[in-house]
Amino acid sequence: MTRARIADDVVARLRRETERTAIRARNGLRYVAGSDWAPVQPTPSDVVWRQGPVELRRYRSEAVSFAEPVLMFIGLVSRSYILDLHRDNSIARRLRDAGFDVYLLDWGAPTAADAGNTLETYTLRLLPRAVRAVLHRSARERVTMLGYCMGGNLALLALAAQRLPVRSLIAMATPVDFSALGGLAGAIRDRDLDPTTLIDWTGNVPPQHLAAFFRIRKPTTDIVMYARLWENLWNDDYVESHQAMARWASEHVAFPGAAFRQVASQWLRDNAFRERRLRLAGEPVDLDDVRCPTLAILALGDDLVPPAAAQPITELVGAEELELLELEGGHAGLTAGRKAATTTVPALIEWLRRHSDPVDG
Amino acid sequence: MLGEPVWLRAVLRLERAVADSATRATNSDQAADVLMLLSRGNRLARRTSARARSAAVHVLSLPSHRDVQVLDAKVERVERMLDELNARVEERDGR
Numbered sequence: 001m002t003r004a005r006i007a008d009d010v011v012a013r014l015r016r017e018t019e020r021t022a023i024r025a026r027n028g029l030r031y032v033a034g035s036d037w038a039p040v041q042p043t044p045s046d047v048v049w050r051q052g053p054v055e056l057r058r059y060r061s062e063a064v065s066f067a068e069p070v071l072m073f074i075g076l077v078s079r080s081y082i083l084d085l086h087r088d089n090s091i092a093r094r095l096r097d098a099g100f101d102v103y104l105l106d107w108g109a110p111t112a113a114d115a116g117n118t119l120e121t122y123t124l125r126l127l128p129r130a131v132r133a134v135l136h137r138s139a140r141e142r143v144t145m146l147g148y149c150m151g152g153n154l155a156l157l158a159l160a161a162q163r164l165p166v167r168s169l170i171a172m173a174t175p176v177d178f179s180a181l182g183g184l185a186g187a188i189r190d191r192d193l194d195p196t197t198l199i200d201w202t203g204n205v206p207p208q209h210l211a212a213f214f215r216i217r218k219p220t221t222d223i224v225m226y227a228r229l230w231e232n233l234w235n236d237d238y239v240e241s242h243q244a245m246a247r248w249a250s251e252h253v254a255f256p257g258a259a260f261r262q263v264a265s266q267w268l269r270d271n272a273f274r275e276r277r278l279r280l281a282g283e284p285v286d287l288d289d290v291r292c293p294t295l296a297i298l299a300l301g302d303d304l305v306p307p308a309a310a311q312p313i314t315e316l317v318g319a320e321e322l323e324l325l326e327l328e329g330g331h332a333g334l335t336a337g338r339k340a341a342t343t344t345v346p347a348l349i350e351w352l353r354r355h356s357d358p359v360d361g
Numbered sequence: 362m363l364g365e366p367v368w369l370r371a372v373l374r375l376e377r378a379v380a381d382s383a384t385r386a387t388n389s390d391q392a393a394d395v396l397m398l399l400s401r402g403n404r405l406a407r408r409t410s411a412r413a414r415s416a417a418v419h420v421l422s423l424p425s426h427r428d429v430q431v432l433d434a435k436v437e438r439v440e441r442m443l444d445e446l447n448a449r450v451e452e453r454d455g456r
Contacts, residue, residue, distance in 0.1 A: 051448055052441050112434035113441050129448060187393035197401055201408070201427075202434065209400060216387040216396070220380045227372040231365070 020234035027233045031243070037236065038244035041084045043093040045104065049133035053108025056130050058101075058137060059084075059092050065099030066356035068167045069138045071131060073105035075150020076122070076255055077210050079248065080106040083148065085336045086244040091345055098349045100356070101138050105130045109253040115203025117256040119263070120281050123158040131164055142167040144352065148335055149173050149305065152296075153273070156317070160289045161280045168293040168355040169319075170348065173305045173334050176273040176287075176316055180309035184213040188264050189271075195264035196257075204254035211252045218303065245336060274312055288318035295351050297325045297334065297344065304331040323351065 031037075041057075049056040072092065074080045083104055084092035096102045105127075110117065134143050142165045147155035152174025159166060175181055178189065187193050198205045215222075225246070232238035266272040266279065278285040294317050298310035307326065314324050325347055329339035365373075386392060415425035424432075 051444050111437055112430075113437035125445075125448075129452075182388055184393075186388075187390075187397075191390060191393055193393065193397055197397055197404075200404060201411075212396065216392065217384075218380070219383045219387045220376050223376050224373060227369055227376075231369050 023234035024230065027236070027239055028230075031233070031239065036243075037240040038086055038247070040247070041081045042087045043084050043090050043096065045084070045092075048103075048137050049130065051126065051129065052114065053110060054126055054130070055106045055108060056133055057104045057106070058134075059096045059104070061096045061101060063099060064101045065359055066101070066352070067140055067359055068142050068144045068356045069101040069103055069134050069140055070095055070144045070146055070352065071103045071105060071134050072146040072148070073107070073127075073130075073151045073154070074148040075154065076107055076110075076259060077150065077252055079251055079253065080104055080151075082248050082332065082335055083146075085248060086241050089241065089244075089336055089338075089341055091335055091340070091348070094341075094345045095349065095352070098353075100144075100352065101140075103130075103134050103137075103143075107253075109207075110204055110256045111254070112202035112204070114254075115257045118258045119154075119157065121256075122259065123154055123161060123280060127154060127158045128162065128164060131166070135165065141165060144168050144170070144356065146170040146348075147172070147174060149175075149331070153267070156273075156287055156290055157278065157280060157285060159292065160278070160285045160287050161283070166292050167357075168295070168352075169290065170295045170297065170351070171313060172297045172344075173299055173302055173310060173331055174296065174313065175305045175309035177309050177312045178268050178271050178273065180306050181268075181304075182306075183217045183304075185268055189268040195261055199257045199260065202254065203257040205257065205260050207252040207254050210255060211250060214249075214252070245332070248336075249332065273316065276316070286318075287316040290317045291319055293321040293355050294319040295323050295325060295348075295355075297327060297347070299329045299331060299334040300326055301329055302331040302334070325351075 044060045045057040046060065047055050048058045072080070072083050074082060081104075084090045087093070092102050092104055107122070107126075131143055131145075135141065144167050145155045145159070147153070147170070149172070152171030153176075155169055155171060156174070156176075158164060159169060178185060181189070188195055195205075198209050200206045225242075229239070229242050232242070266277070270277050272278045273287070276286060278287070294313075296310065296313045296317075298305070298307050300307055302310070311324070314322055327334065327339065327343050327347070329337055329343070333339050334344055411425075411427045415427050418425040
């Protein structure tokens with residue numbers, strides 16, 4: 001390379017960096033001022049059923065090719081829009097575009113009025129009602145359930161405890177061996193910490209406690225996140241996907257106190273999923289009664305629900321047709337990262353196609 | 362990554378260097394104890410402050426913020442009960 005070309009190259013790079021720094025400053029100000037790059041739940045949908053803070057959305061679609069609607073939901077500590085996070089990275093949108101009739105159930109943000117909600121409230125009352133609402137809306141006979149993280153636990157409990165018209169189940173990053181969990185779960189389990197110390201006057205575990213525990217799990221993550229944000233602040237697409245993810249990660253909801261006590265005592269201390277000691281409404285619940293075709297997906301790099309916590313699902317569920325998919329990536333990345341778009345979602349769609357009936361005519 | 366500027370690579374290297382020990386420290390038993398202690402302290406401070414503010418406002422025979430919150434929660438609880446009753450009636454009627 002000649003000196004002149006090197007000089008040209010340096011000047012070009014300097015010019016590019018100067019332009020980018022100007023855009024960074026502008027975007028930085030907009031970001032700090034709270035501008036919205038990424039709309040919440042970008043895929044068009046309508047609320048079709050609600051009870052209290054619980055809301056069921058149906059994604060608008062003109063081309064449903066499969067008979068079984070897909071009902072998706074997550075656990076009780078975050079919002080379900082992780083499954084419809086970003087226009088380029090939305091499981092809901094990809095499933096809809098693949099011909100599925102997609103519903104998203106959000107448990108909402110519990111208030112003091114919901115402090116008495118137990119696991120029974122969610123698995124024996126609200127979830128079956130949501131299933132009925134889906135079937136009624138879609139005029140179908142069976143649904144496919146997709147539970148992410150603790151949503152998978154709720155789905156397993158609901159399916160083991162009662163007969164629900166469910167064609168197949170997908171449990172993503174769902175822990176069943178709670179002895180393998182660290183962080184807050186580990187502290188409550190191993191240190192015999194009294195879970196009631198985390199409950200505030202509303203009777204719930206406040207979201208800021210949950211956020212703090214998630215943050216200290218990996219305290220240096222924010223450094224990397226903000227460094228990468230600064231570097232890419234000139235890029236509107238990057239800022240948009242960053243904002244979508246950062247907003248979801250920081251938006252926790254209160255955990256109903258009654259359900260939290262049950263989770264602490266049964267799931268964490270008794271390791272009731274793994275030890276087959278689950279109970280709902282005083283009755284034993286056996287995961288062996290989950291008989292519908294089941295797909296379990298875990299992320300090999302998941303530090304929140306490590307593979308060791310999710311893998312034993314294959315030994316516990318009674319389904320004859322049970323598949324375990326082990327994918328690269330981390331916990332949130334399983335549903336919302338670039339990996340999700342290229343690995344999780346195609347695998348999900350392929351399995352769903354095999355386990356759904358085509359629409360007649 | 363090749364395209365990353367020097368400063369970013371330095372930050373990432375630094376983060377990798379401290380991440381393990383920082384994670385170990387914040388996930389240790391001591392950290393859990395400190396968090397629980399902070400949580401308890403925070404709860405106590407909030408409760409004490411709310412009580413003091415309520416007492417001050419009650420002197421003027423006015424409802425405090427907490428009184429309103431508690432009343433609000435009670436109303437919401439009644440709403441939830443009505444929702445639940447409504448859902449049960451719909452279920453009974455096969456709707």
